[in-house]
Amino acid sequence: xxxxxxxxxxxxxxxxxxxxxxxxxxxxxxxxxxxxxxxxxxxxxxxxxxxxxxxxxxxxxxxxxxxxxxxxxxxxxxxxxxxxxxxxxxxxxxxxxxxxxxxxxxxxxxxxxxxxxxxxxxxxxxxxxxxxxxxxxxxxxxxxxxxxxxxxxxxxxxxxxxxxxxxxxxxxxxxxxxxxxxxxxxxxxxxxxxxxxxxxxxxxxxxxxxxxxxxxxxxxxxxxxxxxxxxxxxxxxxxxxxxxxxxxxxxxxxxxxxxxxxxxxxxxxxxxxxxxxxxxxxxxxxxxxxxxxxxxxxxxxxxxxxxxxxxxxxxxxxxxxxxxxxxxxxxxxxxxxxxxxxxx
Amino acid sequence: xxxxxxxxxxxxxxxxxxxxxxxxxxxxxxxxxxxxxxxxxxxxxxxxxxxxxxxxxxxxxxxxxxxxxxxxxxxxxxxxxxxxxxxxxxxxxxxxxxxxxxxxxxxxxxxxxxxxxxxxxxxxxxxxxxxxxxxxxxxxxxxxxxxxxxxxxxxxxxxxxxxxxxxxxxxxxxxxxxxxxxxxxxxxxxxxxxxxxxxxxxxxxxxxxxxxxxxxxxxxxxxxxxxxxxxxxxxxxxxxxxxxxxxxxxxxxxxxxxxxxxxxxxxxxxxxxxxxxxxxxxxxxxxxxxxxxxxxxxxxxxxxxxxxxxxxxxxxxxxxxxxxxxxxxxxxxxxxxxxxxxxxxxxxxxxxxxxxxxxxxxxxxxxxxxxxxxxxxxxxxxxxxxxxxxxxxxxxxxxxxxxxxxxxxxxxxxxxxxxxxxxxxxxxxxxxxxxxxxxxxxxxxxxxxxxxxxxxxxxxxxxxxxxxxxxxxxxxxxxxxxxxxxxxxxxxxxxxxxxxxxxxxxxxxxxxxxxx
Numbered sequence: 001x002x003x004x005x006x007x008x009x010x011x012x013x014x015x016x017x018x019x020x021x022x023x024x025x026x027x028x029x030x031x032x033x034x035x036x037x038x039x040x041x042x043x044x045x046x047x048x049x050x051x052x053x054x055x056x057x058x059x060x061x062x063x064x065x066x067x068x069x070x071x072x073x074x075x076x077x078x079x080x081x082x083x084x085x086x087x088x089x090x091x092x093x094x095x096x097x098x099x100x101x102x103x104x105x106x107x108x109x110x111x112x113x114x115x116x117x118x119x120x121x122x123x124x125x126x127x128x129x130x131x132x133x134x135x136x137x138x139x140x141x142x143x144x145x146x147x148x149x150x151x152x153x154x155x156x157x158x159x160x161x162x163x164x165x166x167x168x169x170x171x172x173x174x175x176x177x178x179x180x181x182x183x184x185x186x187x188x189x190x191x192x193x194x195x196x197x198x199x200x201x202x203x204x205x206x207x208x209x210x211x212x213x214x215x216x217x218x219x220x221x222x223x224x225x226x227x228x229x230x231x232x233x234x235x236x237x238x239x240x241x242x243x244x245x246x247x248x249x250x251x252x253x254x255x256x257x258x259x260x261x262x263x264x265x266x267x268x269x270x271x272x273x274x275x276x277x278x279x280x281x282x283x284x285x286x287x288x289x290x291x292x293x294x295x296x297x298x299x300x301x302x303x304x305x306x307x308x309x310x311x312x313x314x315x316x317x318x319x320x321x322x323x324x325x326x327x328x329x330x331x332x333x334x335x336x337x338x339x340x341x342x343x344x
Numbered sequence: 345x346x347x348x349x350x351x352x353x354x355x356x357x358x359x360x361x362x363x364x365x366x367x368x369x370x371x372x373x374x375x376x377x378x379x380x381x382x383x384x385x386x387x388x389x390x391x392x393x394x395x396x397x398x399x400x401x402x403x404x405x406x407x408x409x410x411x412x413x414x415x416x417x418x419x420x421x422x423x424x425x426x427x428x429x430x431x432x433x434x435x436x437x438x439x440x441x442x443x444x445x446x447x448x449x450x451x452x453x454x455x456x457x458x459x460x461x462x463x464x465x466x467x468x469x470x471x472x473x474x475x476x477x478x479x480x481x482x483x484x485x486x487x488x489x490x491x492x493x494x495x496x497x498x499x500x501x502x503x504x505x506x507x508x509x510x511x512x513x514x515x516x517x518x519x520x521x522x523x524x525x526x527x528x529x530x531x532x533x534x535x536x537x538x539x540x541x542x543x544x545x546x547x548x549x550x551x552x553x554x555x556x557x558x559x560x561x562x563x564x565x566x567x568x569x570x571x572x573x574x575x576x577x578x579x580x581x582x583x584x585x586x587x588x589x590x591x592x593x594x595x596x597x598x599x600x601x602x603x604x605x606x607x608x609x610x611x612x613x614x615x616x617x618x619x620x621x622x623x624x625x626x627x628x629x630x631x632x633x634x635x636x637x638x639x640x641x642x643x644x645x646x647x648x649x650x651x652x653x654x655x656x657x658x659x660x661x662x663x664x665x666x667x668x669x670x671x672x673x674x675x676x677x678x679x680x681x682x683x684x685x686x687x688x689x690x691x692x693x694x695x696x697x698x699x700x701x702x703x704x705x706x707x708x709x710x711x712x713x714x715x716x717x718x719x720x721x722x723x724x725x726x727x728x729x730x731x732x733x734x735x736x737x738x739x740x741x742x743x744x745x746x747x748x749x750x751x752x753x754x755x756x757x758x759x760x761x762x763x764x765x766x767x768x769x770x771x772x773x774x775x776x777x778x779x780x781x782x783x784x785x786x787x788x789x790x791x792x793x794x795x796x797x798x799x800x801x802x803x804x805x806x807x808x809x810x811x812x813x814x815x816x817x818x819x820x821x822x823x824x825x826x827x828x829x830x831x832x833x834x835x836x837x838x839x840x841x842x843x844x845x846x847x848x849x850x851x852x853x854x855x856x857x858x859x860x
Contacts (some may be wrong), residue, residue, distance in 0.1 A: 164845075
């Protein structure tokens, strides 16, 4: 009799906990900030070990590299795992996640944040965009315990504690699925005109961050252990003299590690880049700049030997994905009144 | 919590309070600590339970400041020894002597840590007023967490032993647990030896160290803890945003804003301290101990005297038994009774904080009661002439509202930085009063937060109304399972979604930014 009651209570407690957990997960999902969530979530929509290239890094790469344009022009299957304010330490864990889920042949790392001295970039918001959208697995947990002081870890382990105040901002969009149309990239549809970069001596360098270089060293080691080719890139932006010096300094770092480094600041004319029409702001490419950068990047990747997967049975859906992407891009440009360059 | 003197004081003075400031009831650390302690408590052999709880309690205290565990241990040892020595003596003189020695020792520590700077500055101000120059010495002290609470508990225990009301405890570990029991260590309730210590010694009415795990008791305790978290996180910490905004610069607001802020502080402090007490009582209940129910629908009181039978009950009882009655209570004539009341409430004010505004707050409550006593004959004659029945619901509601207004006005002295600021606040609330609601959403809470706060206030009010006829928990637990679960889930998600926590919120820093 007593045993039966205990069992009933135990069963009820388990059911209650299950119900609570389900509602808790639902509330977390509803309340979390969905801005830029697709940039990381898109990775998990791809079949395991199906990608050849993954882009990792800051908003420079997030706004600059369009995976489905690479597919259309070069047959390169890729995903953009960049995120706003993604510091090199966070990129290290993103590289781990890319290898865990996709083990791509090549990882393209945005070198821009190598100058940044801290573990995370300017407050929690940006780090949450990266970490919160990672799957619950080793890389995420290691990132939380490595990068954040113990009093902040709770907010990453239980994201509701960080986002619960969003009940005031809830909108119908919070019920919509996360948009992953661009396979991780984000598009900027506005223009700020700038002049040409101030000429800088190629030998002129500025120091990089020790913290960033420490984590960069870990990225290099990890990629070598896993047999993944690591490529450093600097996407075009309206770099100051000091920033050009930092990007020049990356060349020496790449050389020391024997890595490929493509600094597109040095190749702006060759890729048809126009600072008067291709920048969203001083630091980010707009859609037209990104299309030009993606084209140049694709050519370099193809030349490096990244395979053309067009026509492959495993990639049948990519043409449909591309059609959806182009449709979305043209419609979004129209709505924003953005003069999108002519697309083939 | 607002009554958590130690933490607020350490913050104010920039003292190093250590990582454990986070081991407050509304911290994530406590969410890990409490289940772990409870699980092991019921898993270890019964003979080890006392040691385990004592260890857990000292760990809880050490998280706030390791050094002050030594102080806690010393004051525990002194009061234990004094009570033991007093208890062995039959000669009243010796009994009183040892008791006095114990009380003076523990109160000396309280005075040193809490009142030394206040006394020195007050003395210097007095001398300066009399024309004598002098600089008041100031010690950089961090007020030990909960010292006012455990000191008063020890004093009460010593007095009870001296009176022969309880025997002196012979087991030091048990007495140490009585003093340091973590659910009530930081902010009470202030327990008595014939209550908690008796439960720890031989068990009482199914409560104590030897009771087995009880599912129903755990459920009741957890429900009370959830209610406490609702009061604290949804009500008190939300209203604190408005209260802090207005009190930071009260001259920038009109009378309506000030009145709203004053009412909000009344509700905030109830949510804050009532919430803390509910968590404390609930946590103890899960472990099998019954603590004093510290709040009994205080804002439904129909007089200030009634209010003090419902607010911080364990402290009111302490002052009644160990100060008011020894002073003569109501046995020595009307004027002596009134004097005793004033003394008791002035000391109570001083206990709440080493500052003159707290003394003024206590004095105001004393004056309310003295005035109430003086006006009673006239009031009763007026009621009779107007044929007002004392127990008529409308008359009770009027009295309740009037009492709430009096208590709210007094709380302004409690919340203000000084008695002068409080007086200025109240004067401005009257002289600049307007019914224009413009700007109410600019007081630190937008309309959505105000709506949530209002919903929380209505919930608390209804719960208090229901609570007059018995514990609301009993009603909830008597509901059919789906309704019961709905209540649990509503409570949990109200706290999780509408609570003020997480992000940059620091439970101790946010609420303890004042000196008490």
